Amino acid sequence: MEHYYQKEIECAPYEQIRAWQNERLIKTVNHVYKNVPYYRELMIKKGVTPDDIKSVDDLKKLPFLTKSDLRDAYPYGLMGVDRSEAVRIQSTSGTTGKRVVAFYTQHDIDLWEDCCARAIAAAGGTKDDVVHVSYGYGLFTGGAGLHGGSHKIGSLTLPMSSGNTDRQIQFMCDLGSTILCCTPSYAAYLGETITERGLKDRIKLKAGIFGAEAWSQEMRRDIEKTLGIKAYDIYGLTEISGPGVAYECSAQTGMHINEDHFIAEIIDPVTEEVLPYGEKGELVFTCITKEAFPLIRYRTRDICVLTREPCSCGRTHVKMSKPMGRSDDMLIVKGVNVFPSQIETVLINKGYPANYQIVVDRVNNSDTIEVRVEMTPEMFSDTLGQISSREQELIEAMKSMLGIFVKVKLVAPKSIARSEGKAVRIIDNRKLY
Ligand code: DLL
Numbered sequence: 318m319e320h321y322y323q324k325e326i327e328c329a330p331y332e333q334i335r336a337w338q339n340e341r342l343i344k345t346v347n348h349v350y351k352n353v354p355y356y357r358e359l360m361i362k363k364g365v366t367p368d369d370i371k372s373v374d375d376l377k378k379l380p381f382l383t384k385s386d387l388r389d390a391y392p393y394g395l396m397g398v399d400r401s402e403a404v405r406i407q408s409t410s411g412t413t414g415k416r417v418v419a420f421y422t423q424h425d426i427d428l429w430e431d432c433c434a435r436a437i438a439a440a441g442g443t444k445d446d447v448v449h450v451s452y453g454y455g456l457f458t459g460g461a462g463l464h465g466g467s468h469k470i471g472s473l474t475l476p477m478s479s480g481n482t483d484r485q486i487q488f489m490c491d492l493g494s495t496i497l498c499c500t501p502s503y504a505a506y507l508g509e510t511i512t513e514r515g516l517k518d519r520i521k522l523k524a525g526i527f528g529a530e531a532w533s534q535e536m537r538r539d540i541e542k543t544l545g546i547k548a549y550d551i552y553g554l555t556e557i558s559g560p561g562v563a564y565e566c567s568a569q570t571g572m573h574i575n576e577d578h579f580i581a582e583i584i585d586p587v588t589e590e591v592l593p594y595g596e597k598g599e600l601v602f603t604c605i606t607k608e609a610f611p612l613i614r615y616r617t618r619d620i621c622v623l624t625r626e627p628c629s630c631g632r633t634h635v636k637m638s639k640p641m642g643r644s645d646d647m648l649i650v651k652g653v654n655v656f657p658s659q660i661e662t663v664l665i666n667k668g669y670p671a672n673y674q675i676v677v678d679r680v681n682n683s684d685t686i687e688v689r690v691e692m693t694p695e696m697f698s699d700t701l702g703q704i705s706s707r708e709q710e711l712i713e714a715m716k717s718m719l720g721i722f723v724k725v726k727l728v729a730p731k732s733i734a735r736s737e738g739k740a741v742r743i744i745d746n747r748k749l750y
Pocket of ligand 1: 409452458459532552554555556
């Protein structure tokens with residue numbers, strides 16, 4: 318039987334979840350109004366006071382926060398406690414603009430680690446497991462979050478961090494790692510390397526907890542096959558705490574959001590109207606238990622769908638779909654809106670593995686877009702003579718999906734740089750922002 322880490326919370330009736338949320342929302346709004354002048358100003362501008370917030374139904378009265386508010390308030394402007402009360406800073410892996418910094422009290426760290434522990438337990442983790450954490454440690458939340466969660470469960474925790482693939486594989490074999498935590502692209506790379514070296518029989522992995530970047534069902538199946546494991550998705554963002562905001566259960570049909578800590582809404586990214594369950598839109602989070610960085614109605618820019626259909630695992634917390642893109646990752650090429658997820662769909666439909674890169678350029682004031690696609694080793698050896706006809710087939714499929722000419726270049730297996738962190742999918746050389 319599956320081990321439920323906090324069954325009385327994760328499987329609580331909906332009415333109970335709502336009661337917790339109502340009480341905690343009121344408390345958080347009062348806390349923020351009193352202690353975060355930046356948000357108090359936004360509330361005053363919108364003509365709302367803490368007295369107007371009596372339940373989750375009143376959430377829509379509150380102003381949104383966006384990444385640009387985080388930039389304006391950088392670094393300490395959204396902190397909800399005195400600096401002497403906070404014990405930790407984490408930061409995003411963002412490479413453009415100012416990084417996002419988030420703060421935690423010890424209480425916040427405890428809650429965050431609980432969320433990660435639930436994710437590990439949902440993947441079958443118990444105190445008998447060896448949890449191999451290959452997310453980066455340091456400012457990135459991946460390493461610290463899963464590490465803390467693994468401790469809470471009492472698993473033997475291997476703080477590998479990212480990098481040094483030889484050492485990762487050696488420890489995995491020697492120490493009998495049973496649960497792997499890393500980005501899906503690194504899991505795929507580890508899988509390929511383990512297979513190439515003929516070491517598959519020497520690893521004892523049974524599950525993987527992969528997130529921090531988009532990955533398809535196809536990629537899940539590949540990783541599950543090469544590593545001989547069940548692969549679980551995990552979602553989170555630095556602003557809201559880190560990994561563990563939502564996690565997948567054995568049903569693998571979406572990620573349960575830890576609703577006793579976060580209230581999720583879906584909005585239309587343009588009109589900001591709140592959308593009902595089942596509709597696709599931008600995910601917005603309100604933290605209801607945090608002290609140091611209690612963001613209210615934070616717009617994640619992740620596009621997804623929420624569902625409250627009963628789950629076969631017994632958990633009652635609302636489920637989010639895999640993010641289906643971002644409300645801000647849209648590329649405009651030759652005036653046409655292009656979502657990387659559309660390109661990925663074409664590639665998957667045509668049987669290509671998930672490693673690809675989109676390169677956008679501007680030559681003589683005209684946009685160009687090229688998709689570099691890795692072939693599988695089988696395709697590579699079978700079809701050396703047929704590359705141009707395969708490329709032509711993809712060009713036509715892209716044209717019918719996007720309505721524009723996309724140059725396609727098939728490249729040798731493993732020739733696109735593998736990242737130990739997040740995969741670099743888009744290279745936009747136009748420097749438009
Ligand atoms: O990526 C936290 C994390 C660490 C999540 C380890 C899961 C595992 P940030 O660097 O702040 O935090 O990036 C957050 O990454 O808004 C999504 O766009 C994306 N993202 C996170 N998890 C997933 C996922 C961490 N499972 C941003 N699938 C989010 C797709 C994801 N995208």
